[in-house]
């Protein structure tokens with residue numbers, strides 16, 4: 001993965017979580033201690049277990 005960085009461009013890390021039961025996806029800002037496959041919160045729609053599927057960076061605008 002290649003990031004083309006301009007001067008003063010800020011990359012903000014995000015965490016993508018997915019529910020193991022209903023596959024709902026939620027995106028939030030990365031928190032310290034996050035890693036892929038980590039179990040996180042319970043799903044707000046089905047109370048299933050959510051886990052982190054992806055951690056990625058986006059440039060802020």
Ligand SMILES: [Zn+2]
Nearest residue numbers: 019022043046
């Ligand atoms: Zn769910």
